[in-house]
Amino acid sequence: MPQSKKNKPLTPKKASHVQREAPRLQEAQASKKKILPSSSPPLGIISHTKSTYQSRCPPKRSQRAVSTTMSSDISTPRSDKGATCKSKKKQHSSQPPKSIIQIPRDVLTKMASRLVNFIIRKYKMKRLISKEGMLKIIYKKYKNHFLEILRKASFNIEVVFGMDLKETDAISHSYTLVDKMNLPYNGKLSRGRGFPKTGLLMNLLGVIFMKGNSVTEEKIWEFLNKMRIYDGQRHFLFGEPRKLITGDLVKLRYLEYRQVPDSDPPLYEFLWGPRAYAETSKMKVLEFWAKINDTTPTAFQGRYEEALRDEEERAKKT
Secondary structure: OOHHHOOOOOOOHHHHHHHHHOOOOOOOOOOOOOOOOOOOOOOOOOOOOOOOHHHHOOOHHHHHHHHHHHHOOOOOHHHHHHHHHHHHHHHHHHOOOHHHOOOOHHHHHHHHHHHHHHHHHHHHOOOOEEHHHHHHOOOHHHHHHHHHHHHHHHHHHHHHHOEEEEEEEOOOOEEEEEEOOOOOOOOOOOOOOOOOOHHHHHHHHHHHHHOOOOEEHHHHHHHHHHOOOOOOOOEOOOEOHHHHHHHHHHHOOOEEEEEOOOOOOOOEEEEEOHHHHHHOOHHHHHHHHHHHOOOOHHHOHHHHHHHHHHHHHHHHHO
């Protein structure tokens, strides 16, 4: 276990990168075309290291050399035809199947974003999310990469919305979204339009835990600013952020917001609320935090040990 990270709480690198890659979701306007206008402010998801697509492709020079060697065996017009066919077959058989050729990263991002929009729209309309429907919005040439695209879309939904995509029927390949917590109205907090807020809550619980189970309001806003969420500025996914984190989530008892003892001038801090302790655990939040940092829970040694102790205490109470 890396000792150097023991006392170094990390802000999710990938949460700040979500700005470049994430679907720019906005409320669908009447019957208008897309759920994601290009003018929407972005909320970033995780971008991975550079694509290895090119490194997997054999250099053109070597391909020419292979064909030249084959043509040198041609002796008569009759054999020319047969040799050419054999040459084509041999070249064709040496190429990897389309399903295992890596999809370019920018295409993967675009297809995953389309899929996120489709899934979220179906979820909000309470309609069936099916593989058949998802395949219809993926460009034909990339349908062989459906599982890879679906994995990335699922990851993006988990990070931004705090929801897991679960297959409900293995025969019809239908899916549903399951909230990681039990926020009212499937994570939206209120009736009507809006998007699930669970992803933001999971991030906030992660910051609080990584900072030693309490964090000043100033540090919370520093973290949110990295996600392009600003005090006093309405966010296209989460609405007015101050109302959400100091009002709604506090009233629902997911967060506790209080004055720091003996602070003058008064400072305020956030802690987990009782409902957060009831609906999730330090280990689950640490796993979520590790996932968006592209690492493992054990990388945060001190917090991992604390989460293990918390799991043991919970087990004794049940």
